Amino acid sequence: xxxxxxxxxxxxxxxxxxxxxxxxxxxxxxxxxxxxxxxxxxxxxxxxxxxxxxxxxxxxxxxxxxxxxxxxxxxxxxxxxxxxxxxxxxxxxxxxxxxxxxxxxxxxxxxxxxxxxxxxxxxxxxxxxxxxxxxxxxxxxxxxxxxxxxxxxxxxxxxxxxxxxxxxxxxxxxxxxxxxxxxxxxxxxxxxxxxxxxxxxxxxxxxxxxxxxxxxxxxxxxxxxxxxxxxxxxxxxxxxxxxxxxxxxxxxxxxxxxxxxxxxxxxxxxxxxxxxxxxxxxxxxxxxxxxxxxxxxxxxxxxxxxxxxxxxxxxxxxxxxxxxxxxxxxxxxxxxxxxxxxxxxxxxxxxxxxxxxxxxxxxxxxxxxxxxxxxxxxxxxxxxxxxxxxxxxxxxxxxxxxxxxxxxxxxxxxxxxxxxxxxxxxxxxxxxxxxxxxxxxxxxxxxxxxxxxxxxxxxxxxxxxxxxxxxxxxxxxxxxxxxxxxxxxxxxxxxxxxxxxxxxxxxxxxxxxxxxxxxxxxxxxxxxxxxxxxxxxxxxxxxxxxxxxxxxxxxxxxxxxxxxxxxxxxxxxxxxxxxxxxxxxxxxxxxxxxxxxxxxxxxxxx
Amino acid sequence: xxxxxxxxxxxxxxxxxxxxxxxxxxxxxxxxxxxxxxxxxxxxxxxxxxxxxxxxxxxxxxxxxxxxxxxxxxxxxxxxxxxxxxxxxxxxxxxxxxxxxxxxxxxxxxxxxxxxxxx
Numbered sequence: 001x002x003x004x005x006x007x008x009x010x011x012x013x014x015x016x017x018x019x020x021x022x023x024x025x026x027x028x029x030x031x032x033x034x035x036x037x038x039x040x041x042x043x044x045x046x047x048x049x050x051x052x053x054x055x056x057x058x059x060x061x062x063x064x065x066x067x068x069x070x071x072x073x074x075x076x077x078x079x080x081x082x083x084x085x086x087x088x089x090x091x092x093x094x095x096x097x098x099x100x101x102x103x104x105x106x107x108x109x110x111x112x113x114x115x116x117x118x119x120x121x122x123x124x125x126x127x128x129x130x131x132x133x134x135x136x137x138x139x140x141x142x143x144x145x146x147x148x149x150x151x152x153x154x155x156x157x158x159x160x161x162x163x164x165x166x167x168x169x170x171x172x173x174x175x176x177x178x179x180x181x182x183x184x185x186x187x188x189x190x191x192x193x194x195x196x197x198x199x200x201x202x203x204x205x206x207x208x209x210x211x212x213x214x215x216x217x218x219x220x221x222x223x224x225x226x227x228x229x230x231x232x233x234x235x236x237x238x239x240x241x242x243x244x245x246x247x248x249x250x251x252x253x254x255x256x257x258x259x260x261x262x263x264x265x266x267x268x269x270x271x272x273x274x275x276x277x278x279x280x281x282x283x284x285x286x287x288x289x290x291x292x293x294x295x296x297x298x299x300x301x302x303x304x305x306x307x308x309x310x311x312x313x314x315x316x317x318x319x320x321x322x323x324x325x326x327x328x329x330x331x332x333x334x335x336x337x338x339x340x341x342x343x344x345x346x347x348x349x350x351x352x353x354x355x356x357x358x359x360x361x362x363x364x365x366x367x368x369x370x371x372x373x374x375x376x377x378x379x380x381x382x383x384x385x386x387x388x389x390x391x392x393x394x395x396x397x398x399x400x401x402x403x404x405x406x407x408x409x410x411x412x413x414x415x416x417x418x419x420x421x422x423x424x425x426x427x428x429x430x431x432x433x434x435x436x437x438x439x440x441x442x443x444x445x446x447x448x449x450x451x452x453x454x455x456x457x458x459x460x461x462x463x464x465x466x467x468x469x470x471x472x473x474x475x476x477x478x479x480x481x482x483x484x485x486x487x488x489x490x491x492x493x494x495x496x497x498x499x500x501x502x503x504x505x506x507x508x509x510x511x512x513x514x515x516x517x518x519x520x521x522x523x524x525x526x527x528x529x530x531x532x533x534x535x536x537x538x539x540x541x542x543x544x545x546x547x548x549x550x551x552x553x554x555x556x557x558x559x560x561x562x563x564x565x566x567x568x569x570x571x572x573x574x575x576x577x578x579x580x581x582x583x584x585x586x587x588x589x590x591x592x593x594x595x596x597x598x599x600x601x602x603x604x605x606x
Numbered sequence: 607x608x609x610x611x612x613x614x615x616x617x618x619x620x621x622x623x624x625x626x627x628x629x630x631x632x633x634x635x636x637x638x639x640x641x642x643x644x645x646x647x648x649x650x651x652x653x654x655x656x657x658x659x660x661x662x663x664x665x666x667x668x669x670x671x672x673x674x675x676x677x678x679x680x681x682x683x684x685x686x687x688x689x690x691x692x693x694x695x696x697x698x699x700x701x702x703x704x705x706x707x708x709x710x711x712x713x714x715x716x717x718x719x720x721x722x723x724x725x
Binding site for chain 1: 631634663664665667668669671672675676696698699700701702704705
């Protein structure tokens, strides 16, 4: 299940539970509260009806008592009857006053008779009236037939017999019990509730014509048999379940009841629920809307983070996390952006390092190729002739060197020899070295004079070299017929000549020499050395004399001369090798600081 | 390798540039920049005190050759003073002595410049 769905469901459950649980609890509480309130309302209704009845009965009784007292004391029948007539007018009753001054309430039918005896005590019993009156009536039955009709019938009968009763000296009024309940309907609790009165005679008078809810008469009688002043009980009738509350009115002895169907009690509860339902739905809608917006916001944030993560995973480090930094997602995006920046920087560094490594590797490869090319330009074999021995050595200090060593066996039997040193080191010096070798070969093919060749080379190099680059060189030719090496020194180290005859080394300097490529003009002179059998000529670059040992001590010219002299007897190849070995022994494990280049021209002893 | 350090002292119309350390290819750009700034500052007579130069390789001599050309092209005069015998020999070998004057001391170089002025 996707995280967003889980989260959404979680939030929804939280919201629903946080809303529904209080709502359900509220409804349960409200139901309990309502039931409690309903019972209180029933009690209040009964109390109000009871009070109303009590007041009316009390008023009637007082009037009757006054009338009876008036008659007994003054035998004023007329005034007594007037008083009774007032009551009759008010309550539509029919009272009589017998000759003994007893008030007789004639209730010819099911109604109560209310009266006072001579002592002024009220009485309400039917048997009493049945014995005292001679009203003939039809007893109605059953008990559940309409009492109002019965009472009307009784009143008609009583009215009809009034005269005859008066003539017998009996005055009287009849008060239907319903008179006391004329206003009872205003206390109704609900449309289907019923207020009723259970008379002492066992008759029921009620406010509603529909009697279907009234529980059994005998049951009510039995309920009140225990003489309790009030009682409440639930009943199940064919019409449904209802609750009946009873209270006894003390003056009349009537039982006043209120029956309320359970449905009516529920009506209020349902009404409350129905009134709450729109608010609950509205709350749910609002909460759902807020949840939707919230989850949508979360979803967008999560989607952006997921999409960003996916793009990062695919190598795109330019992905923007445009989430505002006002919540945790924004902070995560902010941290993501910082991490991406670091990653990007790391990637750039890595790429840079890779480029450097690649560049270094390429350069190393190029240098290796350059080394091979340069090595191809250096002689590896020297002339094998009986009249002259030539041998050289070339050890570049780096991959490529700036020294030049070259020779050419010319068609006329002469041998051209070039040794040169380009200022500087590395690739620039190597390039100049290649140029120098080529131009000397070219110019040597065009002219014979070594000085002219030098001058021409100087002119070329002056025009083509960088301002601070120059070349020192010795270029010469060995003429075998005269055994002479004729050469020109252009700012180069002086040649060392070993004379077999003198047994010593001579340094052949040229005070007027100048290097090549530094100045536009060249002034040089041709030098000539005759090489007799056993003689040898050593040409070298400063890499030989300036080779340093670990103490920074240079090999110097003196050691070079000494070594040259020591091994002069060796053939040229062995001699040059011995000098090289001696230099290498001197510097031990130190690397050459400059290119080591030497060439020996030796005339062998015959 | 010890880098080259330069010091400048200006005396009237003569600028004394003292070099310390090793004169190699690394000194090319800084030294040229320095000399050009001195020349553009109006000092056309320059004395190089080389007494504290420990080592000069071929590239270093190439720089000196180029400096001589630069100063002469700017109508200036240059004197080298107190170069060690070893390197003086090399300077002579490559022919630098034919295009620039070398003196044993700075004073001698100054005196020579003043003498040139009076001519």
